[in-house]
Amino acid sequence: MKLCGGGWTWYFAMVACAAFFAGLAADVPELTAADKTTAVWTDPQDPTLPLEFKIQGEYAGRIEGGAALGCQVIALGPGAFQAVLLPGGLPGDGWDGQNKILMDGRLEDCQATFQPADGERKYLAGNPQEFSATRQFPPTGHKPYTATACGEAMKGKTDDGQPFALKKVVRRSPTEGATPPDGAVVLFDGSNTDQWSGGRLDEATRLLNTDGRDIRSQQKFHDFVIHFEFLLPYRPEARGQGRGNSGFYLVDHYEVQILDSFGLDGVNNECGGIYTKADPKVNMCFPPLIWQTYDAEFTNAVRDADGNKVANARLTLRHNGVTIHENLEISGPTGGHRNEPEGTPGVLKLQGHGNPLQFRNVWIVEKK
Numbered sequence: 001m002k003l004c005g006g007g008w009t010w011y012f013a014m015v016a017c018a019a020f021f022a023g024l025a026a027d028v029p030e031l032t033a034a035d036k037t038t039a040v041w042t043d044p045q046d047p048t049l050p051l052e053f054k055i056q057g058e059y060a061g062r063i064e065g066g067a068a069l070g071c072q073v074i075a076l077g078p079g080a081f082q083a084v085l086l087p088g089g090l091p092g093d094g095w096d097g098q099n100k101i102l103m104d105g106r107l108e109d110c111q112a113t114f115q116p117a118d119g120e121r122k123y124l125a126g127n128p129q130e131f132s133a134t135r136q137f138p139p140t141g142h143k144p145y146t147a148t149a150c151g152e153a154m155k156g157k158t159d160d161g162q163p164f165a166l167k168k169v170v171r172r173s174p175t176e177g178a179t180p181p182d183g184a185v186v187l188f189d190g191s192n193t194d195q196w197s198g199g200r201l202d203e204a205t206r207l208l209n210t211d212g213r214d215i216r217s218q219q220k221f222h223d224f225v226i227h228f229e230f231l232l233p234y235r236p237e238a239r240g241q242g243r244g245n246s247g248f249y250l251v252d253h254y255e256v257q258i259l260d261s262f263g264l265d266g267v268n269n270e271c272g273g274i275y276t277k278a279d280p281k282v283n284m285c286f287p288p289l290i291w292q293t294y295d296a297e298f299t300n301a302v303r304d305a306d307g308n309k310v311a312n313a314r315l316t317l318r319h320n321g322v323t324i325h326e327n328l329e330i331s332g333p334t335g336g337h338r339n340e341p342e343g344t345p346g347v348l349k350l351q352g353h354g355n356p357l358q359f360r361n362v363w364i365v366e367k368k
Contacts (some may be wrong), residue, residue, distance in 0.1 A: 039235070039236070039237065040233050040234070040235050040356065041053070041233060041234040041235075041289065042231070042233050042234075042289075042356050042358065043289070044289040044290070049234070050078070050236075051107065051110070051151070052075040052077075052078070052079070052080075052081070052107065052236060053075065053234060053236075053289075054151040055073060055075070055081065055105075055107070055111075055112050055149055055150070055151045056073045056074060056075035056081065056236075056287055057072075057073055057168060057169075057170070057287045058070070058071070058072055058073075058090055058168070058169050058170070058171060058286075058287065059071040059072075059073065059149070059153070059154045059166035059167060059168055059169065060089060060090055060093075060166055060167065060169050061154075061164060061165050061166035061167055062164065062165070063158060063162050063163075063164040064162055064163045064164060064165070065162075066162075067087065067088070068087075068088055068089045068094050069085060069086070069087060069088075069089070069164055069166060070085070070086040070088070070089040070090035070091075070093070070094065070095055070166075071083055071084065071085050071086065071147075071154060071166055072084045072086070072090070072091075072262060072263035072287075073105065073112075073149065073154075073263075074133060074262060074263040074264075075234075075236040076128040076131055076236060076237070077128060077236050077237040078107075078237075079106055079107040080104075080105065080106060080107075080128035081104070081105030081106070081107075081112055081114070081128075082102060082103070082104055082105065082117065082128070082131055082132075082133050082263070083102070083103040083104075083105055083114050083147065083149075083154075084100055084101070084102060084133050084134075084263045085100065085101035085102075085103065085145055086099075086100060086101075087099045087101075087141065090169075090171070091282050091283055091284055091322075092282055092284050092320070092321075092322040093171075095282075097282070098140055098141065099139075099140055099141025100133075100134055100139040100140065100141055100142065101139075101141060101142055101143050101145050102116075102117035102132065102133060102134065102137075102138070102139065102142060103115060103116060103117055103145055103146070103147060104116075104117045104128070104129070105149070110150065111148050111149060111150040111151075112148065112149045112150075113147075113148050114145075114146060114147040114148065114149070114156065115146055116143075116144035116145060116146065117132070117137075117138075117142075118138075121137035122137075123135045123137075123265075124239045124240045124264075125239070126239055133263050133264055133265075134264075134265055135265055135267075143158065143159040144159045145157065145158055145159060147164075151168065152167070152168050153165065153166065153167050153168060154166040154167075154168075170290065171286060171290075171320070172290075172291075173229075173286075173291070173292060173293040173320040173321050174320075174321040175227065175293045175295050175318070175320075175321055176229060176291055176293055177229075177361065178227050178293075178295075178361065180227075180363035181365060183365060184363045184364065184365045185219070185363065185364050185365070185366070186362075186363045187217060187228075187348075187362040187363060187364060188208045188228075188359065188360065188361070188362040189361070189362075189363075190206035190207070190360060191206075193208065194218075195217060195218050195219070196208070196215050196216065196217060196218065197215065197216045197217075197218060198210075198213060198214065198215035198216065199211075199215035199350075202358075205358075206360075207231075207358045207359065207360050208358065208359040208360065208362070209356065209357070209358055209359075210246065210350055210351075210352040210355070210356065210357045210358075210359075211352065211356060212352045212353070212354040212355055212356060213352035214349055214350065214351050214352045214353075215349070215350050215352070216252070216347045216348065216349050216350075217347045217348040217349075218347075219347070220251075220345040220346055220347055221251060221345060221346070221347075221348065221364065221366060222251070222300050222345045222366070223298065223299050223300055223366065223367040224297075224298055224364050224365060224366050224367055225295075225296070225297050225298075225364070225365045225367065226294075226295070226296050226298070226348070226362075226363070226364040226365075227293065227294070227295050227361065227362070227363055227364075228248075228293070228294055228359055228360075228361065228362040228363075229291050229292065229293050229359065229360045229361045229362075230246075230258060230291070230292055230293075230294070230357060230358065230359050231289060231290075231291055231292070231357070231358040231359075231360075232244040232258070232259075232260045232288045232289070232292070232357070233260070233288060233289070233355060233356050233357070234260075234288040234289050235260065235288070235355075238260075241259065241269070243259060243260040243261075244258075244259055244260040244288060244355050244357065245258075245259050245351075245353040245354070245355050246258035246259065246350065246351045246352065246353055246355055246357045247275065247336075247349075247350075247351035247353070248294060248348070248349070248350060248351070249336070249337070249348065249349035249350075249351065250296070250298050250313070250315065250346075250348070251298075251300055251313075251344075251345065251346030251347070251348070252337060252338040252346040252347050252348070252349045253301075253313070253333045253334070253337045253338065253342060253346060254274065254277075254313060254315070254330050254333060254334055254337070255274070255275040255334040255335070255336065255337075255351070256272070256273070256274060256275075256294065256296070256315075256317065257269060257270060257271055257272065257273045257274075257275050258271060258351070258357065259271045259285075260285070260288045261283060261285045262285045262286065262287045262288065263283075263285075264283060264285075265283065266279060266280050266282065266283025266285070267279050270283065270285070271283070271284075271285040271319070272284060272285065272317070272319045272324045272325075274315070274325065274328065274330060274334065275334040275335060276334055276335065277330060277331065277334060278325065278328055278330075280317075280319065280324035280325065281323070281324045281325070281326075282322060282324060284319040284320045284322045284324060285319070286320060291360075292319070292320055293318075293319070293320055293321070294317060294318070294319060295317070295318040295321075296315060296316070296317045296318075297315070297316045297317075298313070298314070298315050299313060299314045299315075299367070300313055300342075300343055300344075300345075301313040301342040301343040302343055303341065303342070303343035303344075307341065309341070309342050309343055312329045312330055312331055312332075313329075313330045313342065314327055314328060314329055314330070315327075315328045315330060316328070336351075348364075
C-alpha cells in the first residue's frame, strides 16, 4: 500500500508517512508555523515527532564485497538532512578517524534521498543547502556518494558505482544503568531532588529536569569518580549552541560541554569538550533522545600552604563508554565558574542554559 502519493502536498505526505511508521491510529497533530521555528521534543515516544526523527540516527554496514562503512544522519529541519559517511564504521567502533563523506538529504514521499554535498558550505549553517557537518569543506576523503534511507536501512552507491547496504542501529552505552558501588553518594535515583538546589522531579518519568535553569548539588566535593546519564532534546531546526546546550561543571570550576553535537567534528564547545580548553579525542555524541553517559574521574587542583596553586586539575572522561579525555590537565577555570580559588571543594553544577535537559542515575564516589 502506498500512502505517500504524488498528488498530495509534501507536508501532508510527511504527516501521513509519520503516522504509518509510528503505527498510530490517531492523526499526528500538525505544527503551526510558529511552532516549527521553536519545536522541541523531549520524549522519544512522543507521537508528534516528525518522520525526520525516524530517519536521523546511525547506520552501519559494508560496501559490497569489502570495507565496513558507518553513517550518521543529522536532521536539519522539515525534510532536510545531512549524512556523514565514515569509512571503517561509526565513531568509537571502527571509523578511521580521518575521512568523511558528506551527502545532502531530502525527504521524498516516505524516504530520504541523498546526493553528494557540494557548493559553498559553512560549518553549522542555518540553511540546510549551505550546512556542513565538518569545519573543513570538502572534508578529507570526500567523494560523490549517493543513497536512499527509509528509517530502517540505507542503500547507496560509492563514487565508482559499488553498492553499499547499511542497517539502522541504536547504540547503548555499556555503562548505562550502572549500579552505584558501596560507599557511593547517590545524588539522584528518581525518588527525590533532596541532593540538589533547584531542578524538578518529573512525577511521571521520575527524571531530574533542569527546565532550562542551572541546578547545583547540596554537597561540595574535591576528588571523585562520578557517573550520570543525560537525555538531549530533539531540536532539528536549531544549530550550534542552540541545540540542547548544557554543561557539567566539575567543582563548579571546569565545564564539560553537554550539547547535541551528533555527527559533527567534536570540538571544545561541543559535547564532551572541556569548554574553550580541549577537544574530545572522538565525538561520541549519540543522536538526540537516546540516553548517554558520562563517567568521570576527577582530581582537583592542588594549593600549597600559602594558597598558591601548584598543580592543575586533571580529568579522565568516558563518553558512552569510550575514553575521550585521559588524565587531561586542565589549565584553569572555564567560563561561568564560581569565584573561589582553584583547589577548593565545590559543588557540581548541571547547566540549564534555556534547554530542557533530563538526567538520571547520578552517583559519586569520593576519593580518599
